[in-house]
Amino acid sequence: MAGQTYDAAGWRQLRQERGLTQQDVADALCRLARVHEQRGVGVNADMVSKWERGQKKPSAIYRRLLGLLFDRAPATSRALVPTVSADASMVESVEQRLMGFDPLLRPALAEMWKDEHVKRRSMLQMMGALPIGGIDGVAEAMLAQWNQKVAATPETVSRLTELADDYQRLYHGAEPTKLITPVRAFLRTARRLLSAPLDLELRVTLLSAYGQVGLLAGRLSFFDLHDASAARGYFAIVMDAARELEDRVLAAAALGHMSFVPAGERNFDAALDYVRRTRRYAERGEASMVASWSSAVESEILSQANKATAAVDAIERACTDAEGATAGNLPCWFDFYDGARLDGFRGYALLQAGRTDEARIALENGVSGLPAHAVKQRSVLLADLATVHLHLSDLEQACRVAGLSLTELSHAGYATGSDRVRQFRAEVEPWHQHRAVRHLDEQLAGV
Numbered sequence: 001m002a003g004q005t006y007d008a009a010g011w012r013q014l015r016q017e018r019g020l021t022q023q024d025v026a027d028a029l030c031r032l033a034r035v036h037e038q039r040g041v042g043v044n045a046d047m048v049s050k051w052e053r054g055q056k057k058p059s060a061i062y063r064r065l066l067g068l069l070f071d072r073a074p075a076t077s078r079a080l081v082p083t084v085s086a087d088a089s090m091v092e093s094v095e096q097r098l099m100g101f102d103p104l105l106r107p108a109l110a111e112m113w114k115d116e117h118v119k120r121r122s123m124l125q126m127m128g129a130l131p132i133g134g135i136d137g138v139a140e141a142m143l144a145q146w147n148q149k150v151a152a153t154p155e156t157v158s159r160l161t162e163l164a165d166d167y168q169r170l171y172h173g174a175e176p177t178k179l180i181t182p183v184r185a186f187l188r189t190a191r192r193l194l195s196a197p198l199d200l201e202l203r204v205t206l207l208s209a210y211g212q213v214g215l216l217a218g219r220l221s222f223f224d225l226h227d228a229s230a231a232r233g234y235f236a237i238v239m240d241a242a243r244e245l246e247d248r249v250l251a252a253a254a255l256g257h258m259s260f261v262p263a264g265e266r267n268f269d270a271a272l273d274y275v276r277r278t279r280r281y282a283e284r285g286e287a288s289m290v291a292s293w294s295s296a297v298e299s300e301i302l303s304q305a306n307k308a309t310a311a312v313d314a315i316e317r318a319c320t321d322a323e324g325a326t327a328g329n330l331p332c333w334f335d336f337y338d339g340a341r342l343d344g345f346r347g348y349a350l351l352q353a354g355r356t357d358e359a360r361i362a363l364e365n366g367v368s369g370l371p372a373h374a375v376k377q378r379s380v381l382l383a384d385l386a387t388v389h390l391h392l393s394d395l396e397q398a399c400r401v402a403g404l405s406l407t408e409l410s411h412a413g414y415a416t417g418s419d420r421v422r423q424f425r426a427e428v429e430p431w432h433q434h435r436a437v438r439h440l441d442e443q444l445a446g447v
Contacts, residue, residue, distance in 0.1 A: 176224035211241035292321035340369030379417030
């Protein structure tokens with residue numbers, strides 16, 4: 001991560017304070033990798049020793065795993081290293097970590113912090129990596145200090161609406177593991193307010209923000225964090241909000257995004273059923289960009305189902321729907337689709353259909369048309385463009401463009417973009433000894 005340094009001595013001191021050997025740390029990291037990264041890693045005691053002596057720096061995945069093991073940010077200074085006693089200094093350090101969150105969310109954040117630390121402590125205790133006791137008192141101290149009530153006043157609802165828009169803007173370039181926490185706290189806070197009697201106008205305003213952030217939580221969970229189960233739950237609450245609000249665009253967005261969940265499980269019939277329901281909500285006229293998006297989603301799912309001809313037909317329908325359409329009447333949160341994203345969908349469909357030259361043009365247009373902040377979407381389009389260059393027999397250019405995708409991913413984690421790059425890497429395996437592929441492997445190791 002840019003601007004961060006690796007504190008070798010700090011990690012060594014943490015290990016020693018816990019009474020762990022270097023082999024204990026290596027074994028714990030291997031187990032954590034299987035739980036949190038769904039992958040195996042090859043760390044051993046010798047690697048841990050080199051990290052602690054400063055001979056080598058751990059890659060990004062090992063920094064994340066070390067952070068989980070020792071319950072601290074991966075590359076921060078020792079000032080944030082917690083002890084296992086619930087003293088005033090620990091409470092203060094945790095408060096400082098949450099100070100950046102809006103005061104309205106602090107009660108929910110304190111409750112979440114307690115729940116998640118209990119879970120994390122139990123897991124680490126089972127692994128033999130954390131002494132028993134101490135941490136519950138910290139959460140209790142926080143809860144006692146932040147046990148204020150949040151009232152559903154016009155000022156409160158207005159502030160929550162502002163926060164919803166803030167999180168929406170942050171999504172495109174934010175680290176998902178950091179954004180999901182305030183997003184979840186927002187939903188918990190809004191749900192609590194919505195459960196009480198409210199003035200109708202305030203309820204509609206708050207419910208709209210709740211649906212907006214619920215959609216964002218679903219997208220973060222599925223596309224960024226590979227948590228399909230959580231995504232299903234979030235999209236379901238968005239549909240409930242859309243029904244009460246009679247908001248057709250919100251309903252279409254929930255159903256369209258939900259279609260990707262069964263598609264990811266190769267259940268394409270269920271995915272296409274969601275798409276068909278999406279199109280029923282996507283009216284023509286002012287909402288034709290919604291209709292275009294639903295056709296583009298259908299195209300991607302058909303491509304994944306190896307129905308290339310039908311996928312191209314769907315993407316051409318998406319282009320027709322988008323002709324002459326404007327986003328002027330769409331809500332601000334409908335920022336995941338525009339002409340550049342349509343080019344990305346089109347490039348993907350044409351690539352899967354073997355129309356490589358046309359795919360290159362569409363993807364290049366998409367990359368150049370994306371706004372600067374669209375880091376995550378750019379990573380996907382660049383990965384697809386890398387595959388295009390590979391199919392055009394330009395291995396070096398293909399690896400260079402894949403490297404650009406990884407550069408985008410280094411700014412903000414995005415599971416969908418990482419998946420596309422790894423799919424590309426699988427395609428270039430026959431040339432694994434080529435210097436361009438070896439250089440790409442070095443980049444992959446650091447993401």
